[in-house]
Amino acid sequence: MHYWLAANIIVLTHLGFIIFVTFGGLLLLRSRKWAWVHLPSAIWGSTVEFMGWICPLTPLENRLREKGGHEIYSEDFIEHYIMPIIYPSGYTRGFQIVLGVSVIVINAVLYSWAFKRRRSIM
DSSP states (O other): HHHHHHHHHHHHHHHHHHHHHHHHHGGGGTTTGGGGHHHHHHHHHHHHHHHTOTTTHHHHHHHHHHTOOOOOOOOOOOIIIIHHHTTTEEEHHHHHHOOOOOOOOHHHHHHHHHHHHHHOOO
């Protein structure tokens, strides 16, 4: 039971991190200090996608599920949980690159918007 709970907390943490990586640039509207946390996170998220790596949270989740006697999976978090929702047939290496580029483009737009907005307020 504890392992199952810990594995699910890892899943929620992973999902939260993905949302932060993708849309965390919006936090710059509140304070530019968020860039110190968000920018390295966005670089890490894009790098994982570009390089085809599996996030370290995925093996941790799998170990916890295995210790708890539950089913584990061989693919990464996005492929296992997110892709069946938005891309049911699985994703290709090319789509992984598109995800990495999307993180960069979304955040470039958000950072630009946040810095222009903050400048116009001052």
